Amino acid sequence: MTTYVPANPSEDAIANPAHDIVDAQTTDCCIVGGGPAGAVLALLLARQGIPVILLEAHKDFDRDFRGDTIHPSVMQIMEELGLAERLLQLPHAKMRQIRVKTPQNTVTLADFSHLKTRYPYIAMLPQVKFLEFITQEAQKYPTFQLVMGANVQELIEENGVIQGVRYRGGGGWHEIRAVLTVGADGRHSRLRHLGGFESIETSPPMDILWFRLPRQPEDAEGGMGRIGQGHIVVMLDRGEEWQMGYVIPKGGYQQLRSAGLEKLRESIVDVVPELSSRIHKLHDWSQVAFLSVESSRVKHWYRPGLLLIGDAAHIMSPVGGVGINYAIQDAVVAANVLSQPLKNRQVELSDLAKVQRQRELPTRIIQAFQTLIQKQIFTPILTSNRTFQPPFFLRLPILRDFPARLIALGVFPVHVQT
Incomplete structure (x- = not known):
């Protein structure tokens, strides 16, 4: 009722x-x-x-x-409730990797496709x-x-x-x-x-501005981070749109707002040049949501x-x-x-x-x-304009799958008891 x-x-x-x-x-x-x-x-x-x-x-x-990510751990819970198949009938995208692209290279931070689960991806629902x-x-x-x-x-x-x-x-x-x-x-x-x-x-060292831009058929699928010019842009696949996250230093929103929307658009295109043909779609601050992390x-x-x-x-x-x-x-x-x-x-x-x-x-x-992650990745880039360096654990083969497992499945498995 x-x-x-x-x-x-x-x-x-x-x-x-x-x-x-x-x-x-x-x-x-x-x-x-x-x-x-x-x-x-x-x-x-x-x-x-x-x-x-x-x-x-x-x-x-x-x-x-709002957060739109349904991880493998939740999909397994939905399966235990007999709801997984019907849930996946709703329109959604699948993120099988989390990647970071810089002007020099592309680094995979987490690859969910290697996990031993029926749902080796994050459902973007x-x-x-x-x-x-x-x-x-x-x-x-x-x-x-x-x-x-x-x-x-x-x-x-x-x-x-x-x-x-x-x-x-x-x-x-x-x-x-x-x-x-x-x-x-x-x-x-x-x-x-x-x-x-x-x-x-x-005290996380960052805040985020969220907004949306059109996604074109030739764009890559899933989600990724883009790093360059001392800036970080997050791109999440929403089917016909990208949900964009522009990461800024903690407390930097008012300064960015004072610089004007055109300055924000320029900074985004500097990091993601392929958005230059559609960045004009971001034409008013009302399209931007500020998240204090x-x-x-x-x-x-x-x-x-x-x-x-x-x-x-x-x-x-x-x-x-x-x-x-x-x-x-x-x-x-x-x-x-x-x-x-x-x-x-x-x-x-x-x-x-x-x-x-x-x-x-x-x-x-x-x-x-x-x-x-915030200290290893976000702080150096946002505060000192340093070149992105993969976290130390990604350079150790024995720990390479650790981020994917921790993000996708959590620390301990949780199951529905009947």
Whole structure:
């Protein structure tokens, strides 16, 4: 069942300090955030007959420049759910390698075609289509409910235990009481803030400007990075378009903006000359999305009655495009660990701690790997205009497949338990 409520509540509802409740519901699990982690967790719980309500703040799933990479690890999870073949019927592109091209040569950073998996590639699938697919599948189960336009504002806390949330939408306040509340509401997590979680942050040396340009039939397929003139351009195959990422030093956006759009176009063509015939398609700053790159994780992913997963628990750098996949792996582990306690309607703090215990080490390892790539590749090029040198591990035959395995499959395999 899907309930749609307006994204903006009435002024009377906002101004009313008494929080007159339009309706109150109870459920076993309330998930806040309809991204990949929240949607997959809701599906996994609903499949087991566990009542679950999924709250999404927006009125649809369509957001520009969201992560669109479905890695082999997630495809294997989809296969275990019997959904892989139908998912791949949606329009998508396949990235079998990650390459970096410089004026001197081309270096392969990761080759997925060598992996022992039925899905030796990254599927480039629009996230909006993936989320619609997962939630439509979840709607086949009577214990699943999706509420769009639900703007969560408060946690319900009694005797030190989180008992649910209050959200605005549909012209007023609504209340959901739950055995377990899960925060899966992304890098700007409202529940992380409301719950008072403390984060451990790193300082990635870069930010990214995202935009799109037409892709021509003679262009190479897949994805690649282009390096030259002290600049880095990322190109991701979106079928008829390239999703372009222009990497800039941290904090350099305002300076670039002041230099003007023509200067940006010139810099892009300097690195990727074949775009000269279509760079004019980038004609307004409104076509450019600015991403402030962050990397962090919370110290504790849980409080009594409340668990954080995905970007709410750990914000990933875009290096390797692994954020979606680690979020979905979080969801699978959470479902594996918590399904029985939820069926018993008794989720202990030790159950929530077990989810973090299984997922924290893989998160630490991939964030360390991303930091290494940023320091080995991005920092020298962006700050000193140095010539690109392949990371040391690519020069060791025994480690050559390590980046592909880590990006594609994660640190430890995660499987759906039934």
